[in-house]
Amino acid sequence: MENYFSVGEAAKMVNMTSETLRHYDRIGLVKPSKKNELTNYRYYTEQDIVRLNTVHALQQMDMTLQKIKEVLEYDDLRKIVDFLKQVEKSADEKILSLKYSKSKIRLARETYENKLRIQPYINDVTIQHFPKRVIMLSDTLEQPTLDTLWSYLSHFYNKIEPAQQEQFAFEDLAGIYTEDGVSRLFAICIRYANISELKTLPSGNYLCIDCTEENRAEKLNELMQIAKQKYGVEPHFTVQQIVVSGILQWNYQAQVFLGE
Numbered sequence: 001m002e003n004y005f006s007v008g009e010a011a012k013m014v015n016m017t018s019e020t021l022r023h024y025d026r027i028g029l030v031k032p033s034k035k036n037e038l039t040n041y042r043y044y045t046e047q048d049i050v051r052l053n054t055v056h057a058l059q060q061m062d063m064t065l066q067k068i069k070e071v072l073e074y075d076d077l078r079k080i081v082d083f084l085k086q087v088e089k090s091a092d093e094k095i096l097s098l099k100y101s102k103s104k105i106r107l108a109r110e111t112y113e114n115k116l117r118i119q120p121y122i123n124d125v126t127i128q129h130f131p132k133r134v135i136m137l138s139d140t141l142e143q144p145t146l147d148t149l150w151s152y153l154s155h156f157y158n159k160i161e162p163a164q165q166e167q168f169a170f171e172d173l174a175g176i177y178t179e180d181g182v183s184r185l186f187a188i189c190i191r192y193a194n195i196s197e198l199k200t201l202p203s204g205n206y207l208c209i210d211c212t213e214e215n216r217a218e219k220l221n222e223l224m225q226i227a228k229q230k231y232g233v234e235p236h237f238t239v240q241q242i243v244v245s246g247i248l249q250w251n252y253q254a255q256v257f258l259g260e
Contacts, residue, residue, distance in 0.1 A: 004034055004043035014052040021052070029069045030055060054084075061087055061094070125226060127258070128208050133201040134189040135177060136170075141185035143176055144242055148185070149250065156187045159197060167193040176240040176252075177201075201239065206255040207231075216240060216252050223256040233258050 010032075011018045024030040025042065030051050032042035044052075051072065058068045074080050136156050141148055148155065152174050160168055169191040177186045177199065192198060207227055211219035220238055227233040239255040 002045055007042055010044040013049055124209050126208050127205050129205050132203040134192055135186040135199055136197050137184040137186050142183045164193055174242045179237040204260040205258045208253055208255050211252050211254050220254045223254055227256050231258055
């Protein structure tokens with residue numbers, strides 16, 4: 001007695017969707033062998049399942065549905081067998097090619113993994129060019145806090161004589177400037193007049209690395225070592241630019257001056 005399978009059962013057996021099977025039915029590629037005239041339900045036989053699996057396999061060989069339909073409708077069974085033999089041979093060649101490609105990809109991955117183990121932090125370090133930046137240093141604030149960061153600009157405006165305040169404007173950007181072991185919070189000036197609280201960060205190339213509150217001292221030390229050992233530079237100041245990362249959260253970009 002022949003077994004029959006519903007559209008859903010057949011789709012599951014061949015790892016396709018029911019809609020795909022209905023599409024194949026509509027275009028005459030694989031039509032179910034049995035149809036209930038009362039319910040309009042369609043049923044597939046085991047031979048239909050073989051044909052569905054054959055269609056799926058041929059699609060993996062980049063054949064169009066039109067070409068597959070043409071081949072499977074050959075009157076001469078020998079022609080179908082010969083065609084499938086040729087496709088099987090092509091599949092073997094494709095498998096060999098993929099295995100060769102996989103071996104090359106694995107070799108490349110292992111090479112990059114070795115580099116990553118040898119220099120785990122180097123990929124985080126970049127060299128960026130900054131134009132001249134004029135900053136205003138705080139007299140009292142050494143680093144940001146929840147109370148100061150979100151209102152830091154008012155702190156710097158309060159340092160300026162009222163008659164000069166209109167001559168100043170600041171970027172919405174803060175940072176920490178460190179020189180001779182002394183750290184001060186700073187704001188970057190867009191417009192300014194000459195007063196003693198200003199300092200100029202020279203234009204040029206800076207070693208940069210992203211860091212957090214917890215590891216910024218370690219990352220700064222890494223930059224200083226790279227500057228000395230690789231570039232022969234003894235930086236006399238460092239910059240830790242504050243990068244707001246969320247509500248009441250911030251990280252840093254550490255920067256070390258290399259030169260013009």
